[in-house]
Amino acid sequence: xxxxxxxxxxxxxxxLAASSDENHPPENIIDGNxxxxxxxxxMFPQEFVIRFAEPTTIAAVTVDSYNVKHLKIEKNMSQNxxxxxxxxxxxxxxxxGHLQSNAISLNGSSxxxxxxxITSGYDHFVSVHRVSVxx
Amino acid sequence: MVKLRARxxxxxxxxxxxxxxxxxxxxxxxxxxxxYSMTTGVELLMKCVNIPETxxxxxxxxxxxxxxxxxxxACEKMWGKPSLLCLVFxxxxxxxxxxxxxxMERVRARCQGLQVPGVLVGNKSDLSARRExxxxxxxxxxxxxxxxxxxxxAKEMENCDAPLLTLARAFHSLYQERRETIQxxxxx
Numbered sequence: 001x002x003x004x005x006x007x008x009x010x011x012x013x014x015x016l017a018a019s020s021d022e023n024h025p026p027e028n029i030i031d032g033n034x035x036x037x038x039x040x041x042x043m044f045p046q047e048f049v050i051r052f053a054e055p056t057t058i059a060a061v062t063v064d065s066y067n068v069k070h071l072k073i074e075k076n077m078s079q080n081x082x083x084x085x086x087x088x089x090x091x092x093x094x095x096x097g098h099l100q101s102n103a104i105s106l107n108g109s110s111x112x113x114x115x116x117x118i119t120s121g122y123d124h125f126v127s128v129h130r131v132s133v134x135x
Numbered sequence: 136m137v138k139l140r141a142r143x144x145x146x147x148x149x150x151x152x153x154x155x156x157x158x159x160x161x162x163x164x165x166x167x168x169x170x171y172s173m174t175t176g177v178e179l180l181m182k183c184v185n186i187p188e189t190x191x192x193x194x195x196x197x198x199x200x201x202x203x204x205x206x207x208x209a210c211e212k213m214w215g216k217p218s219l220l221c222l223v224f225x226x227x228x229x230x231x232x233x234x235x236x237x238x239m240e241r242v243r244a245r246c247q248g249l250q251v252p253g254v255l256v257g258n259k260s261d262l263s264a265r266r267e268x269x270x271x272x273x274x275x276x277x278x279x280x281x282x283x284x285x286x287x288x289a290k291e292m293e294n295c296d297a298p299l300l301t302l303a304r305a306f307h308s309l310y311q312e313r314r315e316t317i318q319x320x321x322x323x
Contacts, residue, residue, distance in 0.1 A: 021137040024314070039314060042140035042218060042306070043196070066317055098321045123249065124141075124218050124306075125313045 004062065004132045006032025011053030012133075014038075015081050015113070018046045029128050034064050034099060037129040046118040046126065049081045057135060058106045061114070064130040065100045068092045069120040073104065075111035084115050094122050099129055136190040141306045143195045144214055144245075146238050147223035148231040149173060149202035152258040155289035156223060157199045160299055167290055174201045177213045184303035193303040195219070207241070214245055219302045220253030222282065224273075227265040232257075232273065239280055252305035253282045254298045261288040 007030040017026035019041040026048050028036035040046040055077060063071065070091050074084035087109055092100050118126055145153050154174050158166050161180045178199040185192045198217075200210045222238055224231040235255065242251070255277040257268060270286060277284035283305075285298045 019140075021314075023137075037317060039317065041137060041310065042193075043142055044216070066320060120216075123313065125310060127317045 004134050006030055007050055007052070007131060007133055008032065010056065010133065013051050015049050015051045017048040024127075029131050032130065032132065034129040037066075037127040039127045040118070040121070040125050042124060044118065044120050046121075048116050048128070050114045050116070050131065051081065052112055052114075055110050055112050056133070057108055057110050058114070058133055059108055060103055060105045060134040062101065062103045062130070062132045062134075063116075063128065065092065065102075065126065065128045066095070067121045067123040067126040068100060068118050068128070069094075069122050070118070071102075071104075072117040072119060073106070074115040074117065075106075075109055076113050076115075077110065078112060081113050081115070084113070087114075137192075137310070139191070139193040139306055139310055141193055141195055141218035141302070142215060143197045143219040143221055143302060144217040144242060145197055145199045145221045145223065146242065147202055147256075148225070148228070148234050148238075149204075151202065151223045151225040151228070151231050152289045153202060153223050154178065154199055156256070156258060156287065156295060156298075157197050159289055159292055159295045160195075160197065167292060173203065174199055175203075175206055176201060177210050182299065184299055186303060186307050189307075191307060193306050195299065195303065197221075211241065211245070216247075216249070217242065217245060217251055219306055220251050220282070221256060221298055221302060222253060223256045223258055224268070226257045226259050226268050226273075226286065227262050229267040232268045232276075235276070250309070252302065252309060253280075254301050255280070255282040255284050256298050257284070257286045258289055260286045260293065261291045 014026040024039045026038045072089040180197045274284040
């Protein structure tokens with residue numbers, strides 16, 4: 001069985017997020033807790049970037065969110081959060097009253113940064129509660 | 136502190152004063168365009184509105200879209216998904232008010248069921264002798280459409296801030312409502 005972990009336990013950080021509500025900061029995405037969340041503050045696209053402490057092989061990520069419609073994932077192997085290449089994209093189903101939970105295969109990609117781009121939502125605002133990583 | 140961002144669609148018939156209003160919004164009430172020049176595509180202006188008694192603000196990305204019938208279809212493609220609506224008519228033109236229903240239909244088609252707060256603005260309130268649309272009639276129609284009604288004079292720069300403040304407040308309330316919903320969600 002693969003181990004699923006919160007990126008922060010692997011020394012990862014969120015180094016960029018397109019929106020900010022100081023009560024719901026982007027760090028909430030990687031703390032492993034679905035009770036805490038990051039919330040977008042209007043318009044699309046929205047994005048956030050997770051940086052790993054070292055190049056990391058990733059089999060899959062699980063994204064717990066609300067009202068996200070379409071998500072693209074990009075990666076790089078650089079020290080900087082730039083020059084990303086596309087990895088995958090997925091259309092999420094709408095859920096009412098409970099979180100969306102989507103496992104997305106990254107096929108063992110190796111990455112130092114993962115960039116999550118939310119290109120559309122089911123509402124003006126979306127939230128991301130947890131991103132967990134399977135190595 | 137929260138900084139919200141909203142895509143605000145500014146529509147209505149040609150020559151009702153949409154661009155005049157948007158330039159006043161943009162210049163904080165210092166600039167009224169005296170010469171009419173028709174907007175033939177879309178113009179984008181950004182205006183930041185502070186929400187009173189909070190540290191929060193809303194950045195309005197105002198999309199001033201051509202009102203002339205023959206240009207509308209091309210412009211609609213650039214509307215994107217609006218967060219807010221500012222529908223303007225000319226108080227001295229009954230026709231521009233009657234056409235508001237058609238504008239609402241167009242905008243609704245773009246919103247795909249999304250709740251989009253909006254205002255109805257009767258402009259040119261300075262031309263009182265030529266008024267063709269009574270405030271009570273406009274207000275009643277606005278209410279039936281879920282819009283808040285304001286009257287402005289871009290020329291006299293009267294009341295021009297009010298519609299924007301209403302829009303910013305509505306978006307801010309929507310954000311707070313949604314945040315509360317999300318806080319009370321169950322895990323998937």
